[in-house]
Amino acid sequence: MSTTTAAANRGRVLGSAAVTWLVLAAALLLWELVAIGADSVYFPRMTDIIATGADVLLSGPAWRLMLGDAVFEIVLPSLATALGAWALSAALGVALGTALGRSSWAMDYCGTLISFLRSVPPVTLMPAFMVMFGIGVQMEIAAIVFSTLWPIVLNTVDGVRSVDQVKIDTARSLGTPRRYWIGMIVLPAAMPKIFAGLRLSLSIAILLMVVAEIVGGSGIGLRISTTQSTVQYTEMWFWVLLLGVLGYALNTALLAVERLVLGWQPARGDDA
């Protein structure tokens, strides 16, 4: 929401969105210059990092569009874990949030509990998850679901509760049957808030994916810890940068979906 407006304002002030990319390029260039000046093994040049990245990702045969094994064995499984767990969390969170939000008493009982669970830094629970689920993809999924669930639940509760009284009266006076109520009134009205929760939890999902992988030893997380301990700092930096790129791409994709689903909103700059 605010990103759209911010981007629009910038566009108006400076002429075009290309400026933001120019700033990014300048930052990478600055990195390059500082790295040349520092000449440190811990702080490789940006061009080296990008070249290493290209080697890692584009070392495959032509029939796979040059995509290297790393894409299929590291990047995609990591992404699948993060997105799969996030989607599971979204389904659970919206269902739970709707149930809690619709009930007149449930949040009185569970509100504090949920705030408490949300306040526990999920990273600190990693050892507990390892004991409960063993080391592997199950533990990673559990960690991601646990940390992304609460923002979605709380935003959904908020959205479900904020349905305008006039709309409720209107729907009642039109004789809306109970079975249509949630799908046709409550969820559409709550959708802007739900999406706010989904966006927040998507970035948390990426974060927890890496942490769980570093602890559990798989995917991108494992590559970061391996390259760090084997003094392959250039590749380590590449994986870190890749996470930034992935986070940006996923957020952009979610924004596109949001624009599609919430296209009905008149003023997207306003607080939904």
Added chain:
Amino acid sequence: MSTMLEVSGLTHQYGQGERAHVAVQDLTFTIEAGQLACIVGPSGCGKSTLLRCISGLIPATGGSVRLHGDEVSGVPDDLAVVFQDYGRSLFPWLTVAKNVEFPLRWQKVSKAERQRRAAEVLESVGLAGVGKKYPWQLSGGMQQRVSIARALVSRPALLLMDEPFASVDAQTRGELEDLTRRVQRDLGSTILLVTHDIDESVYLADRVLVLSKSPAAIVADLAIDLPTERDQIATRESEQFVSLRGEVARLLQSPQVQRTGENAPAETPAATTGTDDTTASDATAASETTAPAEATGAALSDGADTAEAADAAGSPDPTAASRS
């Protein structure tokens, strides 16, 4: 003509005991099928409460409402409401056409039939071709037309309108008034419209019911014998219109309506009939000049109530009060 709506002894009270506020007290009236009746009353007199009771949105605390003979408990299928606040009443996530189709979604109507009827009713309110737009893309007057179309699409026996034109400009208001009369005649609908605007009530209605200040009671029931064909300029200039408007205005200023007990003129009958003593004394404590914006909310304490004023709620002869 058959009776469409029968309201008898309708009473609604918000809250209990000390803090109780009687919004509507012992209202009795009937609306004939095919009639366009306006209820006019001062701000905060309980008009909206009355409408909410009739529409079944809130259960009345006393009395009964019958829609073509059936006791109303819960929202009847055969009734639609147009609210003042079209901006909040329309569903912003649905296009105009989908908003209008909305009440047909759970009826046994095929998708094609649904779309056809929505297009038809949109055309009848003068909105052909805007179905694919979203409500916010339309002007206020057009949005209110959409909600009127939505209310009419399932062909309700009774259409209730709660201050439907209070949020649009004067020009649009006139257009919507004419639209309402035209649609009512074309479809033969029965409409009960609540307003605080005297001119509007006289211009629109076949019949005007004048309500007193809270707790609302009917103080007059006027037949509006203006010609069926009405014109925003000519009708409003006509002697008949001017005299009817004057009559309604005088009624609204009368002590019966204002319920200003202390300075009530002598001609007000002083008999106390059917008055709840506790209610009367509670209300006397409140300031008589308080005029809350809307009586839809929780307990509001407005209008000093006295024995004389409460008499109006009891058993006035409406015709005696109105037609002198």
